[in-house]
Amino acid sequence: MRVIIAEDSVILREGLARLLGEAGLTVTGLAGDAEDLLPLVAAQRPHAVVVDIRMPPTHTDEGLRAAREIRERHPGTGVLVLSQYIETGPALDALARNPKGFGYLLKDRVADIGRLTDALGRVARGESVMDPLVVERLFRRRRVGGGLDDLTGREREVLALMAEGRSNEAITQSLGVGAKTVETHVRNVFTKLRLEPSQTDHRRVLAVLAYLRQ
Structure with missing residues (x-):
C-alpha cells in the first residue's frame, strides 16, 4: 500500500515514515504543509494519506481543509486525519457527511503501529474509522x-x-x-x-x- 504523510513536525513525520515502512507499507512522499501535500497526492495517487489537522502557516485547520480537497479531487484515495485535539468545525462536518474512505484518530491513540496500519488499510478500502473519544x-x-x-x-x-x-x-x-x-x-x-x-x-x-x- 502506498502512503503519503503530511505532518509539520519533522520528528513525527520521519518517525511515522520509518514505522510504516517497517510495517510493510510504502511511504512514497512526505509533506511539511498542506500546500506541498496537494500536488504530491495529484502526482503520486497514493492509496492513503496521513495528514495532521493543524499545519502551517496558521496551525488551525489547513490539514483538515486539505483532507477535504483530497477526498473531493481523488475519491479513490483514503484520508486518515491525526490530531492532538478533537475538532468539530465546519471542515470536519463536511468530511463526516461523506465518511467513505475517511478516518480520524487522536495522535496519542496510535502508539500501536498495528492500529495505525489497520486504520490506513480500512480508509484505503473506502471504509471509515473514528476514534472512540x-x-x-x-x-x-x-x-x-x-x-x-x-x-x-x-x-x-x-x-x-x-x-x-x-x-x-x-x-x-x-x-x-x-x-x-x-x-x-x-x-x-x-x-x-x-x-x-x-x-x-x-x-x-x-x-x-x-x-x-x-
Whole structure:
C-alpha cells in the first residue's frame, strides 16, 4: 500500500515514515504543509494519506481543509486525519457527511503501529474509522433531535463501536453478547435515528454523526 504523510513536525513525520515502512507499507512522499501535500497526492495517487489537522502557516485547520480537497479531487484515495485535539468545525462536518474512505484518530491513540496500519488499510478500502473519544464528544454535544436521546445505554455502546467501523461480528466479540442481540441493537439504532436502508455503506457511521447534518 502506498502512503503519503503530511505532518509539520519533522520528528513525527520521519518517525511515522520509518514505522510504516517497517510495517510493510510504502511511504512514497512526505509533506511539511498542506500546500506541498496537494500536488504530491495529484502526482503520486497514493492509496492513503496521513495528514495532521493543524499545519502551517496558521496551525488551525489547513490539514483538515486539505483532507477535504483530497477526498473531493481523488475519491479513490483514503484520508486518515491525526490530531492532538478533537475538532468539530465546519471542515470536519463536511468530511463526516461523506465518511467513505475517511478516518480520524487522536495522535496519542496510535502508539500501536498495528492500529495505525489497520486504520490506513480500512480508509484505503473506502471504509471509515473514528476514534472512540471523538464519538464520545459527539454524544455529549448532541442533545436534541435525531433520536440519540432515545437510545439505551447498550445501543449507545453498539453505536460507538459502529462508528469505529467495526462489523457486527467484531461488536459481538467486544461486548460478549450473541450475534442476534447485536443485530437487534443495530436495527434499533437505525430505527431511532430514522436512517433508512440505502445502496451505500455509510449509514453505520452516519448513525453517530447524524447531528452534523443540522
